[in-house]
Amino acid sequence: MSNDxxxxxxxxxxxxxxxxxxxxxxxxxxxxxxxxxxxxxRPAFDASLExxxxxxxxxxxxxxxxxCDADGAPYLRTHAITDIAWNAAxxxxxxxxxxxGLDFLRLDTLFGHGLVTGQVVISNDPANDPRRxxxxxxxxxxxxxxxxxxxxxxxxxxxxxxxxRPGGYHEGVVRMVQPLSSTVGAMIAARRSELELxxxxxxxxxxxxxxxxFVAAMSHEIRTPVSAIxxxxxxxxxxxxxxxAARVLRVARQSADVLITLIDDVLDxxxxxxxxxxxEAVDFDLFVLLDSVTHLLAPRARKNGVHISTYxxxxxxxxxxxxxxxxxxxxLNLVGNAxxxxxxxAVRVTVxxxxxxxxxxxxxxxxxxxxxxxxxxFVEFSRVSERRAxxxxxxxxxxxxxxxxxxxxxxxxxxxxxxxxxSTFFFDVRCAAAGEPQxxxxxxxxxxxxxxGEPPLRGALRDQMAAWGCAVSEAVDLDHAQxxxxxxxxxxxxxxxxxxxxxxxxxxADQEALAxxxxxxxxxxxxxxxxxxxxxxxxxxxxxxxxLLPYPVPIAELxxxxxxxxxxxxxxxxxxxxxxIRARLPSLGRRIRVLLAEDSQSNRLVTAEFLRRRGxxxxxxxxxxxxxxxxxxxxxxxxxxxxxxxEMDGVTALREIRxxxxxxxxxxxxxxxxxxxxxxxxxxxAAGFDDYVAKPVDGEALIERIARWAPPEPMETQAIELAKxxxxxxxxxxxxxxxxxxxxxxxxxxxxxxxxxxxxxIFVRELAKRERRVRSARGHSDLEALARxxxxxxxxxxxxxxxxxxxxxxxxxxxxxxxxxxxxLAAADELxxxxxxxxxxxxxxxxxxxDAGEAA
Numbered sequence: 001m002s003n004d005x006x007x008x009x010x011x012x013x014x015x016x017x018x019x020x021x022x023x024x025x026x027x028x029x030x031x032x033x034x035x036x037x038x039x040x041x042r043p044a045f046d047a048s049l050e051x052x053x054x055x056x057x058x059x060x061x062x063x064x065x066x067x068c069d070a071d072g073a074p075y076l077r078t079h080a081i082t083d084i085a086w087n088a089a090x091x092x093x094x095x096x097x098x099x100x101g102l103d104f105l106r107l108d109t110l111f112g113h114g115l116v117t118g119q120v121v122i123s124n125d126p127a128n129d130p131r132r133x134x135x136x137x138x139x140x141x142x143x144x145x146x147x148x149x150x151x152x153x154x155x156x157x158x159x160x161x162x163x164x165r166p167g168g169y170h171e172g173v174v175r176m177v178q179p180l181s182s183t184v185g186a187m188i189a190a191r192r193s194e195l196e197l198x199x200x201x202x203x204x205x206x207x208x209x210x211x212x213x214f215v216a217a218m219s220h221e222i223r224t225p226v227s228a229i230x231x232x233x234x235x236x237x238x239x240x241x242x243x244x245a246a247r248v249l250r251v252a253r254q255s256a257d258v259l260i261t262l263i264d265d266v267l268d269x270x271x272x273x274x275x276x277x278x279x280e281a282v283d284f285d286l287f288v289l290l291d292s293v294t295h296l297l298a299p300r301a302r303k304n305g306v307h308i309s310t311y312x313x314x315x316x317x318x319x320x321x322x323x324x325x326x327x328x329x330x331x332l333n334l335v336g337n338a339x340x341x342x343x344x345x346a347v348r349v350t351v352x353x354x355x356x357x358x359x360x361x362x363x364x365x366x367x368x369x370x371x372x373x374x375x376x377x378f379v380e381f382s383r384v385s386e387r388r389a390x391x392x393x394x395x396x397x398x399x400x401x402x403x404x405x406x407x408x409x410x411x412x413x414x415x416x417x418x419x420x421x422x423s424t425f426f427f428d429v430r431c432a433a434a435g436e437p438q439x440x441x442x443x444x445x446x447x448x449x450x451x452x453g454e455p456p457l458r459g460a461l462r463d464q465m466a467a468w469g470c471a472v473s474e475a476v477d478l479d480h481a482q483x484x485x486x487x488x489x490x491x492x493x494x495x496x497x498x499x500x501x502x503x504x505x506x507x508x509a510d511q512e513a514l515a516x517x518x519x520x521x522x523x524x525x526x527x528x529x530x531x532x533x534x535x536x537x538x539x540x541x542x543x544x545x546x547x548l549l550p551y552p553v554p555i556a557e558l559x560x561x562x563x564x565x566x567x568x569x570x571x572x573x574x575x576x577x578x579x580x581i582r583a584r585l586p587s588l589g590r591r592i593r594v595l596l597a598e599d600s601q602s603n604r605l606v607t608a609e610f611l612r613r614r615g616x617x618x619x620x621x622x623x624x625x626x627x628x629x630x631x632x633x634x635x636x637x638x639x640x641x642x643x644x645x646x647e648m649d650g651v652t653a654l655r656e657i658r659x660x661x662x663x664x665x666x667x668x669x670x671x672x673x674x675x676x677x678x679x680x681x682x683x684x685x686a687a688g689f690d691d692y693v694a695k696p697v698d699g700e701a702l703i704e705r706i707a708r709w710a711p712p713e714p715m716e717t718q719a720i721e722l723a724k725x726x727x728x729x730x731x732x733x734x735x736x737x738x739x740x741x742x743x744x745x746x747x748x749x750x751x752x753x754x755x756x757x758x759x760x761x762i763f764v765r766e767l768a769k770r771e772r773r774v775r776s777a778r779g780h781s782d783l784e785a786l787a788r789x790x791x792x793x794x795x796x797x798x799x800x801x802x803x804x805x806x807x808x809x810x811x812x813x814x815x816x817x818x819x820x821x822x823x824x825l826a827a828a829d830e831l832x833x834x835x836x837x838x839x840x841x842x843x844x845x846x847x848x849x850x851d852a853g854e855a856a
Contacts, residue, residue, distance in 0.1 A: 018762070019762045019766065020055075020176070022759060022762065023054075023055060023796065023799075024055060024176070024177070024179060024180065025179075026799050027047075027048075027051035027054075027055065027180055027795075028179050028180055028183050029601065030047055030051070030799070031044055031047050031048045031051065031180065031183055031184075031187075032044075032183060032601065033601060033605075034047050035187055035190075041079070041187060041191050042079065042080070042099075044187055045063050045079035045080040045184070045187065046080045048063060048080065048180065048183070048184050048187075049061060049062070049063050049080040049081070049082070050791070050795060051180060051795065052160060052162060052177055052180060052181075053082070053162065053791060054791060054792045054795050054796075055176065055177055055180070056162055056165050056169075056173055056176075056177060057165050057166055057788065057792075058162040058163060058164060058165045059082075059163060059164035059165075059784070059787070059788065060082035060084045060140070060162075060163055060164065061081075061082055061160065061161050061162035061163060062078050062080065062081040062082065062160070062161045063078065063079050063080045063081075063158070063159075063160055063184055064076035064077055064078045064079065064081075064101075064104065064158055064159050064160075064161070065077055065079060065101075065157065065158045065188050065191075066115060066150075066156050066157055066158050066159065069105075073105075073107075074107070074115050074116065075103055075104060075105045075115075076103070076104040076111065076115060076158070076159060077101040077102070077103050077104075078098070078101045078102045078103075078104070079101060079158075079188070081098060081102060083098075083817070084140050084817075106133060108133030109131075109132065109133045110123055110126065110129065110131055110132055110145050110147060110161075111145075111147050111159060111161050112133070113131040113147075114147035114148075114149055114159055115149075115156070115159060118149050118151070118156045119149065120146070120147065120148055120149065120171075120174055121145070121146065121147035122145075122146050122147075122169045122170065122171075122174075123144065123145045123146075123169075124144045124168035124169060125144075126142045126143070126144065126145055127142075141164075142163055142164070143163075143164050143168075144163065144164060144165060144168045144169055145161065145162070145163045145169070146161070146162050146163075146165075146169040146173065146174065147159055147160070147161050148160040148161075148162075148174055148177075148181050150181065150184060150185035150188060151185065152185065152188075152189045157185065157188050157189060157192070158184070158185065158188045160181055160184065279323040279326050279405070279408050279409055280323065280324075280325065281321060281322055281323055282321070282322075282324050283319065283320070283321050283434040284319075284320055284321075284322070284324035284434075285318060285319060285556075286312065286316065286317070286318050286319070286320055286351065287312070287318055287554070287555045287556035287559065288556060289324060289327065289328055289331075290310045290312070290331075290349060290351070290555055291310075291554040291555060291556055291557075292328065293328060293331045293332055293335055293349065294308050294309075294310060294335075294349070294552040294554070295552070295554070296332065297332070297335055297336055297339055298551075298552050300336070300339050300340075301339045301347070301552070304339055304340070304342075304343045304344070305343055305344040305345075306338075306339050306342060306343065306344070306345055306346065306347055307345075307346040307347070307456035307457065307460075308335070308339065308346075308347045308348075308349075308552045309346070309347075309348050309349070309456070309457070309460035309552060309553070310348065310349045310350070310351075310460075310464075310552075310555050311348060311349070311350040311351070311460065311463055311464050311467070312350070312351045312464070312467075312555060313350075313351060313352045313353060313467065314443070314467050314468060315352075315353050316351050316352065316353055316358060317433040317434070319433065319434040320358070320431040320432065320433065320434055321431065321432045321433070321434040322357075322358075322409065322429060322430065322431035322432065323405075323408075323409045323429065326405045326408070326409060327360070327409070327429060327431075329401075329402075329405060330360075330402045330405055330406060330413075330427060331349065331360060331362070333398045333399065333401070333402050334362040334402065334425045334427075335347060335349060335362050336398075337398065337399075337425075338362050338363075338364035338366065338423070338425070341364070341366045341367070342364040342365060342366030342367075342422070343366075345364060345365040345366055345422075346364070346365050346456045347362065347363070347364045348362075348363045348364075348460065349361070349362055349363075350363065354428045355428075356410070356411065356412075356428050356429075356430060357411070357428060357429055357430040357431050357432075358428070358429055358430075358431045359426055359427070359428045360426065360427055360428075360429070361424055361425070361426045362424070362425045362426070363422065363423075363424045364422050364423055364424075365422040366422055366423060367419065367420070367422075368417045368418050368419040368420055368421055368422055368423055369415065369417040369418075369419070369423055370418075370419055371418065374415055374417065377399050377415060378399045378400055378402070378403040378413065379400060402427070406427045406428075406429060409429040409430060410429065410430045411427055411428045411429035411430065412427065412428055413425070413426070413427035413428075414426055414427075442468075442469050443468035443469055443559070443562065443563060443566070443568065444465065444468045444469050444470045444562045444563065444565075444566035444568065445469035445470075445566075446469070446471075446494075446566070447469070447470045447471070447494045447495060447562065447565060447566040448470070448471045448472075448473070448488075448491055448492070448493045448494050448495075449465055449470045449471070449472050449473070449493065449494065449495045449496070449497060449562075450473050450475060450481060450484055450485070450493045450495070450496045450497065450523075451465075451472055451473070451474050451475065451497045451499075452474075452475040452476075452477070452478070452480075452481040452496070452497070452498050452499060452514065453475075453497075453498065453499020453528070454499055457499050457528065457551075457553070458474050458499065460553070461497060461553065461558070462474060464555065464558065465558075465562055468559070468562060470562065470566075471491075473493075478510045478513060478514055481496075481514055482514070482517060485517055485518070485521060485523075492521065492522075492523065493518075493521075493523050494523070494524070494565055494566065495523065495524050495525075495526060495561075495562070495565040496514070496515075496518045496523050496524070496525050496526070497526050497527075497528065497549075498511055498514060498515070498525065498526070498527045498528065498545070499528050500527050500528055500529040511527070515527075515545060524546045524547070524565050525545045525546055525547075526545060526546065526547040526548070526549055526561055526565075527545040527547070527548055527549065528548075528549045528550075528551050528553060529548055529549075529550070529551065547561050547564070549561060591615055591616060591617050592615070592616045592617070592637050592638065592706055592710045593616070593617045593618075593619075593635075593636045593637045593638075594611055594616045594617065594618045594619075594636060594637065594638050594639070594640060594706065595618075595619050595621065595627060595630055595631065595634075595636040595638075595639045595640070596608055596611070596618055596619070596620050596621070596640045597621050597622075597623065597624060597626070597627040597639065597640065597641045597642055597645065597650065597653065598620070598622070598640070598642045598645075598672070599622050599623055599642060599644070599645040599646055600642075603642075603695075604620050604622070607640070607697065607702075608620050610699055610702075611702075611706075614703060616706070619634070619636070622645070622646075623645040623646055623647045623648055623653075624641075624645055624647065624648030624649055624650055624652055624653025624656070625647050625648040625653070627639065627641065627648075627653050627657075628648070628653055628656045628657060631657060631660070631664050631667070635664065636667060637667075637668075637710040637711060638667070638668050638669075638670065638706050638709055638710050639657070639667055639668070639669040639670065640670050640672055640702075641653060641654065641669050641670065641671055641672065641689070642672050642673065643671055643672070643673040643684075644673065650671060650673075651687055654669055654687065654688050654689060655688070657669065658688055668690045668691070668709035668710070668711075669688075669689050669690055670689065670690060670691045670692065670693060670705050670706075670709065671684040671687075671689040671691070671692045671693070672692075672693050672694075672695060672697060673692075673694065673695060690709055691705050691708070691709060693705055737803055737804050738802070738803065738804050738837060738838055738841040739801050739802065739803060739841050739842070739845060740798075740801040740802075740803040741801070743798065743799070743800075743801035743803070744800070744801035744845065759800075760800065760842050760843075763796060763799075763800045763842075764839055764842065764843075766796065767793070767796075767835060767838075767839065770789050770792065770793050771832060771835050773785065773789050774786065774789050774790070774793075774828055774831060774832060775828075775832060777789065777828070778825055778828040778829070778832075781821060781825065783816045783819060783821065783824055784816070786812060786813075786816040786824055786828055787812075787813055787816035787817050790809045790810075790812040790813040790816060790827075790831070791809075791813050793805070793806075793809040793831075794806050794809035794810045794813060797809055797838075800842065801842075801845075802838045802841075802842065804834050804838065805831070805834050805835065805838045808827060808830050808831045808834055809831060811823075811827045811830075812824060812827035812828055812830075812831055815827050
């Protein structure tokens with residue numbers, strides 16, 4: 001690579017200003033996103049300090065929060081600090097305390113002066129500055145210093161300290177980083193507010209009440225970032241990861257689940273205490289409700305080795321009228337607890353008639369609950385075992401909220417349990433029949449079924465099909481199944497159900513042998529396996545099955561399967577969401593084009609990536625004005641519209657769209673909002689939206705809405721090529737580790753595809769300058785210069801997805817800071833070597849034809 005990509009031409013002032021602004025905005029975006037995506041705020045403070053050092057060219061610094069000791073004297077406690085310990089004692093002190101924060105207690109210092117006065121402190125001659133007190137012996141040389149106070153209104157809440165910038169500090173430097181320093185101040189203020197909210201919640205809990213204002217504020221403000229957290233983790237779970245990364249991600253998922261549960265529990269409890277929780281009675285499909293519960297909890301059950309199943313007494317109508325959403329909430333809590341506390345066991349949800357309506361039971365074969373502990377189960381913040389609760393997570397509110405919900409529905413809840421014989425949680429609620437019964441004891445009378453598989457699944461299928469009138473024979477393995485087939489005599493089987501997941505029929509050869517024997521006898525075959533329920537032509541699934549049933553087996557699809565092979569035609573009632581999606585999406589035969597209007601950057605990133613991975617083409621705008629402008633020039637199949645956006649909100653934007661004088665006025669628009677209150681769906685449909693989804697957005701529900709409203713044919717044939725910068729060789733660059741595709745996609749969302757080539761050119765020119773400085777510093781063994789250049793480069797390389805370059809710059813920075821001369825010089829050589837292929841890879845990725853001054 002040449003020493004200068006720009007052939008020695010200095011950057012124009014406008015170009016330098018543009019680059020500086022881009023770096024500043026990129027830093028603010030990175031910090032805000034990091035703050036949103038981490039439960040722990042420390043990574044965001046660390047990222048803030050790195051950005052401040054890079055933007056100002058400073059060598060070291062700190063970010064600290066202001067506090068007062070017991071006597072009222074102010075001091076600072078760090079949230080982030082550069083590792084510049086200069087001797088063994090300070091190294092030990094740093095390593096012991098830096099994670100929890102180092103305390104700066106002395107006020108006869110430059111930072112102390114800023115802490116006392118609340119004013120910016122600039123000192124370009126600290127050795128002779130009267131505000132500078134004594135320092136520990138041997139401290140790293142302090143050539144210049146700036147202290148920037150962080151304010152919340154007129155109150156000092158923290159300080160940023162930076163040191164040793166070439167050329168010193170001035171007010172212009174302070175103004176330049178003001179957006180980032182304001183962001184840091186906002187993070188400290190938010191963190192304080194979080195602690196204050198936690199204390200307020202504890203006071204509310206001790207007084208057994210909550211404020212209605214707390215409910216209204218938290219319902220929206222918390223759901224928006226939680227939506228991004230859940231979505232981001234979901235996207236990461238789809239990426240192949242090594243064992244350590246997968247373990248970390250599992251911890252993140254568990255933490256997110258606990259956070260979501262805590263939020264939902266606290267909000268519901270607050271609503272109950274304020275008398276604002278309502279139960280909306282609607283017509284619903286009981287089978288769909290049960291299947292949604294088992295589907296949602298299936299991954300957790302699979303992880304814990306728990307078999308989960310359902311049973312519905314044929315005397316219970318499938319179509320009911322009652323508190324569907326609250327019944328589902330109670331079931332999720334009870335089944336979720338059973339799955340947690342019955343590892344490697346079985347959990348069954350049963351529904352039976354009761355004197356007061358319908359009885360739901362959740363039965364597990366777990367360790368059971370002592371009799372003396374049972375009275376406190378449904379009391380707020382009470383747990384049977386603190387040790388068990390800590391291992392499984394939870395708030396101590398779930399069962400108490402379930403009791404309140406059941407009581408609101410006019411029912412009762414209880415438990416029957418004893419140590420060593422499992423537990424049965426039950427609740428009765430009032431539900432009325434909403435139509436004629438579709439199922440009874442005669443649904444499949446006369447159908448003889450062979451079930452081959454493991455005991456838990458065999459038993460569950462046997463009980464449910466027998467209740468519908470089937471004659472069920474159970475086979476424990478292949479040989480047993482063959483004997484039953486041979487001895488069926490004058491009463492042949494009308495259906496064979498094979499459990500492909502059980503150990504006794506785990507070999508596909510055994511399944512194929514059983515299926516072949518059934519086909520030879522003219523017996524239809526259904527198979528339980530991972531995946532969707534679907535009817536098949538014989539042989540399409542690899543063993544010759546006619547029907548596939550997913551696991552856990554949905555009762556709606558089991559009923560459809562049994563009715564089909566019993567020769568019964570049946571009204572399926574409400575299809576499950578997954579069934580509608582599977583039936584709808586394949587008929588589209590094309591990619592759905594979606595316009596996403598969302599002002600939250602983290603939610604934009606997550607939602608857009610989720611939709612793209614599921615075959616949609618997505619364009620993103622940040623407010624209603626941009627949405628209306630986009631629809632004037634491009635045509636989409638569906639618009640996803642956030643409600644609360646700056647400049648123009650979603651409702652106003654919808655009115656603008658409906659006023660168009662062409663077909664765009666009829667485009668389906670789906671509202672997305674964190675205002676998930678009762679009646680919200682009706683409110684937004686009345687406002688003109690076609691549909692509504694609540695935040696946190698459930699991915700399956702979102703896809704179902706898009707599938708429901710997207711037209712079968714595109715409104716126009718015009719296509720948008722979102723990957724217009726791709727060309728041959730890009731995949732190899734990403735596979736080799738030169739480029740980080742995810743980082744580049746994030747950058748594209750932030751700055752727009754059309755600006756990417758220009759931004760990359762700016763980065764390439766900056767890289768050329770830094771390469772010259774690194775080469776010069778390497779020749780003079782100037783470790784301080786190498787540390788400064790590599791520190792700046794590792795951040796910008798990460799922003800532009802130059803993954804290998806970033807990693808080498810990081811190693812160089814660490815070696816130079818630790819004064820390891822040999823390692824630093826070797827890393828400098830590696831950085832110079834990797835710069836050329838990095839530039840070439842970026843040029844391929846973004847279709848940039850570099851001129852002679854820029855190309856390697």
